[in-house]
Amino acid sequence: MTTTCAVVPVYNEAAVLTEVLASLARVVDEIICIDDGSSDGSSKVAAASGATVLRHAINFGQGAALQTGFDYVLRSTQHHHVVTFDADGQHNPNDAARMVAEAQTHGWDVVLGSRGARDSSMPASRRAMLVGARWLSRRMSGLTLTDTHNGLRVFSRTALAQIHLKQVGMAHASEIESLVARQGLLWTELPVSIAYSAYSLDKGQSNLNAVNVMYDLMVARLRKPA
């Protein structure tokens, strides 16, 4: 029987982590939390919930935390499918379950969650920026996605082995897309709902961070001969 796990990058989410992990635990066999150098005791909270906890002694970013989780899954577990899931309560475990089922039934390498082209619950400024991000991402990766920066994804174990994230920050989303395109992985999108709470919006990425993402991607491009 094949098993499933969730990789949850955590940075100072002690306030909501117990609740998030409790509902997530119902749909996966193991939760792997990567504490990316939190200072609020997130590690202890995660461990108390029964999750497997890996801790970065220093904060690096969500991309780095995810890759550490991926390395752990490949090195120390036998799970066949991996869900990447946010720790701030924006993701819905039922969506994760649906995406895993989709991957298992149809043999997808990658299943990507999508907010869809018209998500009215999203703040207008964010929606406007994501339209631009979507256009740019399509041009850079060649994939026609409806949602280019959604943290809810499912990977098969074989797909995971081909992912080696170099981007430590939020540009990892674009890097994943480029990798999927370049390795010719079988991918699909499924509609998911994101719950925007005051807590998560407050903590979340500002639109200005898009500048940093663009810069990181451009520098990475310059380094490698195209």
Next chain:
Amino acid sequence: MIIRLLLIASVLAMLVVMLRATGSARQMAIRRIALLCFAAAWVAAVLSPSALTSAANVAGVGRGTDLLLYVLVVAVLLMAVGLNQRIGRLEERLLRLTRELALQSAERRGRDDDS
């Protein structure tokens, strides 16, 4: 007039080269040689200001000190890029170390739980 061409072309060329650099020992050796040449040129300029002025005139610059200033700006720019790259490489190494620590701690905990 030539100086403008030289400066712009050299900066662009060196930026491209540096951004692609892998930080190998070769790069470091080249950089050190360049540094020594620069230091030698500086000493020569100080010892013989007229030589500096001649060099400046060849390049289309009026004063020797102006030439020195232009070259200095280029050198500082490249130094900044080089240092940034070095820091980037250090961060990568730091991340590899942090990741290995995280993975090994988890594995050890897993083994302790099973025993």
